[in-house]
Amino acid sequence: MKLVRKKDPSTVVGSLTEQEVCIFKYPNDAHESKYQPFLKKLQDHYNNDKRWLICDCDHTEQAILILCSLGSHLYARRRPNSTHNEKCHFLNRDSVHYKNNNQSFLPKKSKKLNVQFYKNITDISQKNHATEGDTTQRLNSRLGSLLYRALEDKDLNVLSTAQQSYNAIYYGIEEYIEETPISIAKGLPLSNFFYRVFNDTFIEKAIQNLKNPKDWPKKLMPYCLFVTPVKVAIKDNSIQSSFRPYMEIKIENSIKLPSGRISLESDPYIALFTMVLSGNNTPLFQDAFAIPVLSLSETMPVESNYERDALQVLIDEIRYKNIPAKITKPLFVKSTKDNQTYRPDFIIKLHNKTIYIEVLGSIEESYLEQKMKMKKIAKQNCDYYFSVDYTANQDIIDKEMSIITEALYSLSEKDYSHDSAKIAIA
């Protein structure tokens, strides 16, 4: 199997060993120790925007397989119209998925957002078409992408001296869905099936809407989308909405979070979830994607309890000292000119300076490795770079945080001179 350029498939840029071909075809059978290095190879190929592989079947024409990404994982799909020989693994397979459990949910922002959430799951005619794992993961990537894009496009991931309004996030997501506009199928806007408030009135409205959904494609199971603040996650698959404080919402599939490092103890959250009707018209909550937020009143997204703590310290200081800074939680990866991806935990803009803040929350080797790589790239793309080690004891954390807040204060001073600020920061 050969790795080729998408732009020029006749140029071979690498190949897969016999063992790698085996993993490529049967990723679920591969041992972790072989799977991870292989995945890295595929990822490198994908990241360099090459993306194409030539199948090893001995068909007269070159059969091409395309690498694609979905949330944090890769998959290879058959190129439409390419023919494979009768014995080929890819003859009747549309795609093979490669899961990456070590990585966080780091979507690249694409121009088009596909929200055909249940296209495969409930397509009655092809019920056994895809495996459960694939479809659930796909769906959750879509819920996650939708939530991330709405948050970013509506500036809901930005905090400044002004308090974020309590309702901003719900109206923001609604506006995003209306403006974009996203449709479930032709002539069927998602906004007709989205509810900003999760309470009895709107659940009843949604039930009525789902009983007889106008223009809904026959093959697709009708669904609605809800957004809700989540006070606490009760179990792996249950949440408690703060709109309906006494009701436990059971989610059929396990609740997805942006990263494997986030546990369901990172509450509060904002959750986007789907509702369908079961046979006797009772609502069933099927899939959910949840992202931790600063608080239930200020729903700026964060990705861990550590980040929440650091953000609270920073924003309190900015407001107390009236520092004209803006803190952003970047939700999509950024790329350098040579296509290296990175994403700081927080970006602060102050006057014309860019400050990156990194919140270290683990001493795990793979995590630190990733952070070190990020540090190298990030440093070249900002004016100041700070990291706070949240695995250290509280005295050290406090000290590191006060270095940052003092630097912000000195940067905000009008008579600030470049050199003196540098000394304060060092």
Ligand SMILES: [Zn+2]
């Ligand atoms: Zn083939």
